[in-house]
Amino acid sequence: MQLTVLGTGSAMPTGTRAQSGYLLQDGDNTLLVDCGSGVLNALARTATGYEGVDTVLLTHHHLDHVSDLAVLMKARWLAGETTLTVVGPPGTSALVEETLAVHDYMQDRLDLMLRDRTPGAFDLAGFSVESREGQHSMQCFAYRLRPATGGPSVVLSGDTEADSELIEFADGAAVLVHDCSFPDDVDVSNHPTPTTLGQALAAADADIGRVYLTHLYPHTEGRHEEMLSSLADHYDGQVAFAEDGLTVRVDDA
Template sequence: MRLTILGSGSAMAVPDRAQTGLLLESDDRALLVDCGSGVLGRLAGTDVGYEGVGSVLLSHHHLDHVSDLMALLKARWLAGEEHLEVVGPPGTKSLVDGLLDVHDYLEGRIDLAIREVGSERPVSVAGFEVAARETRHSMAGHAYRFAPADGATDPEDGPIVFSGDTEAFGGMARFADGADVLVHDCSFPDEVDVSNHPTPTGLGNALADADVDVRRLYLTHLYPHTRGRESEMKRAVTAAGFDGEVRIARDGLRISV
């Protein structure tokens, strides 16, 4: 499996970070996870391109995770592609229906399928097996764990985990136990008083207290407040007791597992 971080930024735009978006690949399968502002352009720069992505999985419905969704639909239509599947937590159909009410000229341009998923059992999306876990954020949403759909790996033991937007807490940490790669929200440095997102020490504490085994942790959803503080943030996660490798997510980073 290959993971490309298309967007590692947040709701506050910066030049070198698009908003949230991940591209997951395995053999000839591709899945886009979240589709914030700037993600379509990043996707166009990959070998897969927007022509090769027929499914989008949404963690939640905040603007910085969905704002390029209609742009993706339009780009696929103009490129001659015939379908798009949008999968996400409850409320995804209302979200897409509302966007199409505004952009009504896109209605019926391609075969659009919408699927809402919960956290009760794993689902198959674009050739991947996906387990979901509810997050703690200002809007309901999911973290996801991914495994290839070859039956060799239970999705709840999949090698790649994406937190979505969430506070750090024990249940989220345990959801990622055993993962090779955890891409986790870490929006602000420690001195920022914030809810709904973790700071480095809070994230490190949650992972250490849950005594989880995660090989590589990538800090993402980075607000401008983190600029120039990246090394300090990595050290804070480690100092809190997390013993895996800590890295900073960046746009264009490709990870193989």
Template structure:
């Protein structure tokens, strides 16, 4: 499967980084994970396009992860697409209902299904098999681990993990252990007094000894600008021994 990093930014986007969004594609099926502001435009520049995304999986409900959800629904309606499924943690139905209360003219334009999931059991989303884990953030948030469609691989042993928004902690590191690719929140550089997100050193310390081939740092605030190489080195120095890269919008990774 292929991962396209659509948005590596935060609630304070910069021109080269829109808000959170990740596209999974195996050639036949596609899944959009998070849909922050700017993601719809990035998605329109892919071969999949918004016409090819009928399922959105949300990590949580902060605005920088859901702002383009109604624009996606409208774009699909105008393109003649008939379905959209939105999946996410508890409260996702209330979120979508509230948005449709505001944008009432969009209600009923497509066949809209909403499903809430929990870490208690694995589930399917857009044909991908998914396991979830609660993270440490300022609101309930899920990390997700994925196996591609048609795979007999248990999603708890899947090749891709997305952290959602979270502090670095041992439970999430264990959840990602064995991943080929881990995309992890690393919102601020070292020296920043921050909670609900990790710094590079904190992340590297937690991932020391964890079996992850490639770590992609994402959800980057403007404070990280110009310090990308320093952040990569800090993760390595703190103990993580896999490949480390600061992710960029448009990055594609074969998994």
């Protein structure tokens, strides 16, 4: 399985990072998780392209995770693709339908499959998916994903405060991609800082191969070493900042 990080940014653009988006590939199976602003361009730079992605899984409905979804639908239609499946927390179907209702010319352009999910396990696009809620200002899911045929797992935290129970949800995963939106001197809720995330990682009874930090606000620019040092005061595992375009062979992670 391969993970490509399409966007590591947040609701406040930096000029160098797209908003949230992750591409999972296993053989011919592809799955896009989140589709924030800039993700469509990032996807177009991959060998898969937007033509090769017919399934989107949303962590939640904040704009920086869904704003390129309508653009993806139009691009697929113009490219001659006819289908798209969109899955996410309750309200996902209404989100897509109400977005399309604003654009009359997009009605019936694609054969859409829309599914609202509650926390639990399900199969999607050739992947086995487990979900659980994080701690955020709206309902937001963390996902554990692996090929349906078996193999190592990737866990995407979605937007969430640091939570040792969510870290334990990632026990045994080869890769955990986790929100770390701000440095320690920013007073914030709904997102972690390096210290709160490091404490949660240390408190959890979990064995994780590698942790990548994402959902980075402009406040983090130029402060990565400081943030890694702060996190390392509490957790001694492998941690690095994710960057747009990062590709990880999860089999090797």
